Amino acid sequence: MTEHTITIRRPDDWHLHFRDGEIMEQVVPYTARQFGRAIVMPNLSPPVTETASGAAYRDRILTAVPAGVEFTPLMTCYLTDGTDPADLARGAAEGVFTAAKLYPANATTNSAHGVSDVAKIYPVLEAMEASDIVLCVHGEVTESHIDVFDREAEFIERHMRSIVRDFPNLRVVFEHITTSDAVDFVMGEGDQVAATITPQHLHINRNAMLVGGMQPHNYCLPVAKREAHRLALRKAATSGSPKFFLGTDSAPHLRSAKESACGCAGIFNAPFALESYLAVFEEEGALEHFEAFASLNGPRFYKLPVSDETMTLRRVPVTVPDSIPMAGEEIVPFHAGETLNWRIAE
């Protein structure tokens, strides 16, 4: 490619994890320097299940935004079997909640309080459809007999099709998709169904986790799949289709929690997220679709204004550090030790 700079409307991150406390304070600035807004996942321990705790968490995040940086956290409500539809509708009306998150119980990190049976939250989904609140879905079944690599495809057949059929006006984001099955599903549905795609699922397949020794820093959920799926995701993300947009799923876990006999799922990609995505668009010869994916499709789906700020990236190499000091320990970022070709212009 010959272009040396690229300027786009300021992007947003439509799915990430900030955690809380000291880690939150240290990770929020990485996101806020790139993204104008972010959809913040509610899987704290205990999770954010009510308007009051959502508002309090938003306030804590705002204290971690560096002075002079414009950044808006968009909060999500963690759905449980006991979610009160009236509280959720109130939270949305008051501008606390932008979306609600469906975690099947025990699908991923801190999801033990998640929904045990989608049928149990049908009254909540009805209220969300009436109030026009976006539903974000972690689309994996959790039954122990279903192979971990098949859990997303199985979720589509068992749950996604019926949710979309039964709530035709509910806007649904299929979060962090990892399979060609999910791409095909999203493409086959109407405008009310979209998907986020992470940088890691565009860069790595399951070999990156399992070949040459266990690579815990490439382990996240949904787990990376085989190469054919990665190629389908790259095609979808770079296609220019308005149905796919940026959601990093940046999920910080300290090195000690990753390099453990029972290592946590999650990849911390916030420090070089935009650079990571841009590498994919350049490799695919699709720089002209980068702005739509990063900055336009998400706001349109969420019915929020596109940013009136811009951001410029320069084609200069940047080496990602091997580790980043964090909360008295360290964390290994995505692309650790690799060189990326683009850098956000300061």
Ligand code: NCD
């Ligand atoms: C996320 C986390 O650590 O909170 N982990 C991950 O692997 N993506 C949870 C999630 O989004 O599944």
Ligand code: ZN
């Ligand atoms: Zn996530």
